[in-house]
Amino acid sequence: MKLIYEGVDIWPSVSVNACVHEMNASGRSDTLVIRFNDTKGLWSKWNPVKGEKVELVEGAARTGKMFVSGIEPENGLFTLRAMSMPLSGENINNRSWESIGFLQLGQDIAKRHGLDFAYYGVKDQIYPYLSQNGMTDFEFYLQRCQLEGCGMLIFDGKLIVYDERYIEGLEPTATLEIGEDGVFEYFDNSALSYGSAEVVSGKYKGTFTAPNGGNASRVLRPRNPINCTSNGEAMRYAKNLLRAANKDSYTGTIKKSLLLGYAAASLINIKTAKASTWDGPVFITKARHDYIKGETKLFFRKLLEGY
Numbered sequence: 001m002k003l004i005y006e007g008v009d010i011w012p013s014v015s016v017n018a019c020v021h022e023m024n025a026s027g028r029s030d031t032l033v034i035r036f037n038d039t040k041g042l043w044s045k046w047n048p049v050k051g052e053k054v055e056l057v058e059g060a061a062r063t064g065k066m067f068v069s070g071i072e073p074e075n076g077l078f079t080l081r082a083m084s085m086p087l088s089g090e091n092i093n094n095r096s097w098e099s100i101g102f103l104q105l106g107q108d109i110a111k112r113h114g115l116d117f118a119y120y121g122v123k124d125q126i127y128p129y130l131s132q133n134g135m136t137d138f139e140f141y142l143q144r145c146q147l148e149g150c151g152m153l154i155f156d157g158k159l160i161v162y163d164e165r166y167i168e169g170l171e172p173t174a175t176l177e178i179g180e181d182g183v184f185e186y187f188d189n190s191a192l193s194y195g196s197a198e199v200v201s202g203k204y205k206g207t208f209t210a211p212n213g214g215n216a217s218r219v220l221r222p223r224n225p226i227n228c229t230s231n232g233e234a235m236r237y238a239k240n241l242l243r244a245a246n247k248d249s250y251t252g253t254i255k256k257s258l259l260l261g262y263a264a265a266s267l268i269n270i271k272t273a274k275a276s277t278w279d280g281p282v283f284i285t286k287a288r289h290d291y292i293k294g295e296t297k298l299f300f301r302k303l304l305e306g307y
Contacts, residue, residue: 001291002057003034005048014038017077019291021056021063025265025284026151027142029085032056032066038078048080051087058291061260064156084154086113089138096131102148103161105130109137110159117159121166122150128229147226149240153265164243167267168303172281174261175269176298178254184272186252193249194220197242199234201227206234208242211306220245243307250302251285252278259296262287270300278302 003011018035032054048071056063063084070081097105102125110117125148132140138152145152145161153160178184195216196209206228220242228234254270262268264287271279286299 002055004055004057006052006054017292018079019056021289021291023155023264023287023289024153025286026145026153029083029089029154030063030066030264031084032063032082033079034082035077035079038073038076054080054082056291058260061289062156084156085138086115088113089136089154091136092134093137093140094133096129097127098129099126100130101126102144105144106141106159106161109141112137113159115154115157115159117161119161121163122148122161123163129227146244147237147240149243151265162265164247164304165307167265168281168283170267172267172269175271176254176256176259176262178256178270178272182254182256184252184254184275184278186250186275186278188250190249191215193246194218194242196220197238197245199226199228199238199241201225201234204228204231204234206231206236206238208235208239208307210242210246214242214246239307243304247304248285248301249304252282252300254298254300256296258289258291258294259287259298260289262296262298268300 001011002009003014015037016034017037018033020033022031024030048068050068050071052068054066054068066082066084067086068080069083069087070079072079072081103119103122106119107117138154142152149165150161150163151167193214194210195214195218196207197220198207199205199222222241226237228237262284264284266284267281268284269279269281281303282300283303284298284300288297290296
């Protein structure tokens with residue numbers, strides 16, 4: 001294993017007693033927490049600084065470039081926290097744009113924070129006018145992603161946007177069998193789902209009804225106003241907001257010995273010995289790898305069909 005801090009592998013020089021890497025499919029930065037013995041106060045003497053770069057590598061698995069966000073010396077221990085988002089992503093901004101595309105907006109935000117930009121299966125959209133008021137750049141762009149049915153993540157110095165339906169249409173990357181050596185839980189949240197969504201913006205209105213289930217008595221209406229320039233745009237937003245609200249209707253978790261080949265925002269097939277109704281493709285929403293305990297916990301959801 002390698003722990004590369006500002007280009008230097010420090011793993012042989014430290015005694016690590018906790019090391020957890022958490023990957024998220026969308027909406028939250030990946031995190032890395034490492035705790036090691038520091039009875040001689042070596043790390044305090046090295047004077048680590050927030051924003052410096054760190055990366056964990058274990059064989060083919062890697063956290064990618066991450067940025068130190070927390071430094072905590074305490075009682076002979078030293079805890080280092082890092083995240084995939086640059087620290088500049090916490091800054092609140094106020095900006096506006098005229099006639100800008102969804103992808104161009106992502107490229108601009110990525111560049112502003114020293115990141116590259118990549119997208120998968122995304123259909124570009126042009127906005128006559130956009131206004132960002134009192135929000136961080138990534139929080140603002142995440143809202144646009146949800147309106148367009150997309151997920152957003154930051155990995156290894158890159159802002160990545162993907163169309164959720166596109167990813168869900170790909171072939172699963174692997175099959176994971178859950179036997180006696182694993183812990184499996186599933187949750188039925190469908191009672192909280194919505195039967196339809198409605199977006200109203202001045203004279204424009206769009207509604208979308210869930211084609212496969214949903215609680216017909218529950219109508220999703222956004223609390224905050226959404227600016228629309230046509231009925232078609234309002235309908236597109238209604239459809240994607242309904243997807244965002246309903247996609248976690250059926251979720252689950254798997255805990256097994258370390259599974260380094262599994263990452264968030266990917267599809268796998270699962271086969272369970274005691275819950276065969278869950279067999280088939282699922283979307284990984286979070287992957288938590290605990291390197292010291294030697295275990296992985298995967299959080300997943302069933303695919304949302306029809307929209």
